[in-house]
Amino acid sequence: MLLRLRTIILKERKLDFKLGIIARPGSALSNKTGSFRSEIPVFKLDKCTGCDLCIYYCPEGVVFGDKKTKTYSFDEDYCKGCGICAEECPVDDIDMLLVEK
Numbered sequence: 001m002l003l004r005l006r007t008i009i010l011k012e013r014k015l016d017f018k019l020g021i022i023a024r025p026g027s028a029l030s031n032k033t034g035s036f037r038s039e040i041p042v043f044k045l046d047k048c049t050g051c052d053l054c055i056y057y058c059p060e061g062v063v064f065g066d067k068k069t070k071t072y073s074f075d076e077d078y079c080k081g082c083g084i085c086a087e088e089c090p091v092d093d094i095d096m097l098l099v100e101k
């Protein structure tokens with residue numbers, strides 16, 4: 001329905017490009033994607049300020065942690081290794097580590 005509505009709006013605006021479909025955040029939870037990734041995040045827990053940005057930005061919703069103790073981790077079964085958490089951490093407290101297969 002949403003896609004159809006967007007198509008109609010684009011046609012009315014005479015815009016000529018194809019639409020892509022973006023899966024909803026956290027959709028990987030219905031499929032284990034952990035084995036696909038080539039990198040994993042490493043939460044160094046060194047300079048962490050407990051800002052929770054890694055939780056908010058993770059597109060799969062698989063980062064969890066405790067603001068008070070400033071301890072964070074991720075669900076290995078569902079993390080797809082995109083590196084967004086590491087990119088968005090303001091104090092560079094997350095490294096991406098290459099996974100050997």
Ligand code: SF4
Binds near residue numbers: 062063078079081
């Ligand atoms: S790399 Fe980080 S942001 Fe990307 S899915 Fe894994 S935990 Fe989430």
Ligand code: SF4
Binds near residue numbers: 053
């Ligand atoms: S984004 Fe970085 S500083 Fe913020 S809670 Fe996550 S690991 Fe800690």
